[in-house]
Amino acid sequence: MKRPSTIAPAKGKLAVLLPGLGAVATTFIAGVALARRNLGTPVGSLTQMGTIRLGKRTEKRTPKIADFVPLAGLGDLCFGGWDIFEDDAYASAVHAHVLRAEHLEAVKTELSAIQPMKAVFYPEFVKRLHGTHTKRAPSKADMVNQLRADIRAFIQKNGCNRAVAVWCGSTEIYTEANEVHATASSFEKGLLASDPSITNSQMYAWALLKERVPFANGSPNLAVDFPAACELAREFRVPVAGKDFKTGQTLMKTIVAPGLKSRMLGIRGWYSTNILGNRDGEVLDDPESFRTKEVSKLSVLDTILERELYPKLYGDLVHKVRIDYYPPRGDDKEGWDNIDLFGWLDYPMQMKINFLCRDSILAAPIVLDLVLFLDLAQRAGLHGIQEWLSFYFKSPMHAPQINAEHDLFIQQKKLKNTLRWMMNEEPLTHLGNEYYQ
Numbered sequence: 001m002k003r004p005s006t007i008a009p010a011k012g013k014l015a016v017l018l019p020g021l022g023a024v025a026t027t028f029i030a031g032v033a034l035a036r037r038n039l040g041t042p043v044g045s046l047t048q049m050g051t052i053r054l055g056k057r058t059e060k061r062t063p064k065i066a067d068f069v070p071l072a073g074l075g076d077l078c079f080g081g082w083d084i085f086e087d088d089a090y091a092s093a094v095h096a097h098v099l100r101a102e103h104l105e106a107v108k109t110e111l112s113a114i115q116p117m118k119a120v121f122y123p124e125f126v127k128r129l130h131g132t133h134t135k136r137a138p139s140k141a142d143m144v145n146q147l148r149a150d151i152r153a154f155i156q157k158n159g160c161n162r163a164v165a166v167w168c169g170s171t172e173i174y175t176e177a178n179e180v181h182a183t184a185s186s187f188e189k190g191l192l193a194s195d196p197s198i199t200n201s202q203m204y205a206w207a208l209l210k211e212r213v214p215f216a217n218g219s220p221n222l223a224v225d226f227p228a229a230c231e232l233a234r235e236f237r238v239p240v241a242g243k244d245f246k247t248g249q250t251l252m253k254t255i256v257a258p259g260l261k262s263r264m265l266g267i268r269g270w271y272s273t274n275i276l277g278n279r280d281g282e283v284l285d286d287p288e289s290f291r292t293k294e295v296s297k298l299s300v301l302d303t304i305l306e307r308e309l310y311p312k313l314y315g316d317l318v319h320k321v322r323i324d325y326y327p328p329r330g331d332d333k334e335g336w337d338n339i340d341l342f343g344w345l346d347y348p349m350q351m352k353i354n355f356l357c358r359d360s361i362l363a364a365p366i367v368l369d370l371v372l373f374l375d376l377a378q379r380a381g382l383h384g385i386q387e388w389l390s391f392y393f394k395s396p397m398h399a400p401q402i403n404a405e406h407d408l409f410i411q412q413k414k415l416k417n418t419l420r421w422m423m424n425e426e427p428l429t430h431l432g433n434e435y436y437q
């Protein structure tokens, strides 16, 4: 891809469109509203807290990322979304039980003003939820047209000059791409015929791409990572990214596994289990939705450890992932990992990780960064799969001829080097031999 010659400035209001106004979406919106008023700190967000080193270490140039690349300001974000329940963002946030009352009350007026638009919802894709705030239409093509009308109306009504979308809706049942998903024209025909393999999230993604709105997929569903959507994204010059926010246990896995592998320590088994009790956990209690999540979570270790290159160290690895819906915990997820590893002369060792995390608190800053970076990408003329945003995902989208990159630290380097490349700065190699000549 060509280096952008210019990046359009981040002028005017940016519509942030969120299919799914549940725990993650409302925690994100409330956090931005609090940060705007200096009532909270956007911890976990690279765009708000991060810095970037430029040039040699002796130059001591380390600006904040927000001062280096032209990002939209928090004050310019204007939130909207769709949900199958009528609750406004305040009511939904109260229901989600993530943020404390003192936080929610401080931004109640802003949150209450965000009323979800009616959702596109064919219930066979999310079997545990029964919402009624839904659209009616004779075909899936008409559903897409209604979503496109929503997008245009939202942008116009709120005086925005551009938009970005992040799927924060529920995890759908496991599906695979078929011939309908092969080309843009076969997908259009499938929409007209209401093909049963076209899912809710695919209809949102299609409508957003057609409106040239950059789209990121926070769930593990097949929403945009199929050939027809990638073709549309390239043709309409829209950036896309996905999938499945990398938050609790998988975040830890992609920190620990590259570390063990870098020291050539062997791993025989990795058993991961979680309990969580939020609505996401309830949806994942359905085996068909869990299957989608499981596939996304399992892919990580295989690519990091490269069993084919290191059969002695990782050839026999057994990797298991479990999630149990346990209502008393709400959004406060607890994850346990048992790692059976081995060292010098095959001597066995064990490592246990017990991460008491908060799902939506870890996901909210990811949504913010994706919004700001995807908007930047579009203003810089980048389009199609944005692999440099792999940093944020459990199952990063990638070109068909290569593997996904899961190692968090390689992902971070890729992200920062892409920012340097966009701004005509030298990428960092970390070679460093120039200091010793």
Ligand SMILES: NC(=O)c1ccc[n+]([C@@H]2O[C@H](COP(=O)([O-])OP(=O)(O)OC[C@H]3O[C@@H](n4cnc5c(N)ncnc54)[C@H](O)[C@@H]3O)[C@@H](O)[C@H]2O)c1
Residues within 6 Å of the ligand: 019, 020, 021, 022, 023, 024, 025, 082, 083, 084, 085, 096, 119, 120, 121, 122, 126, 129, 131, 167, 168, 169, 170, 171, 172, 200, 201, 218, 219, 220, 244, 245, 246, 247, 248, 278, 279, 280, 283, 358, 359, 360, 362, 363
């Ligand atoms: N929180 C995390 O750490 C994390 C990590 C990775 C992925 N995710 C994914 O992010 C998504 C959101 O998580 P959450 O905790 O906010 O879940 P949630 O259940 O609180 O919110 C999801 C919302 O989507 C709505 N919804 C479902 N289908 C819809 C449709 N077709 N159109 C519009 N709205 C629809 C639901 O009514 C619900 O309000 C889930 O797919 C989850 O798997 C979350």
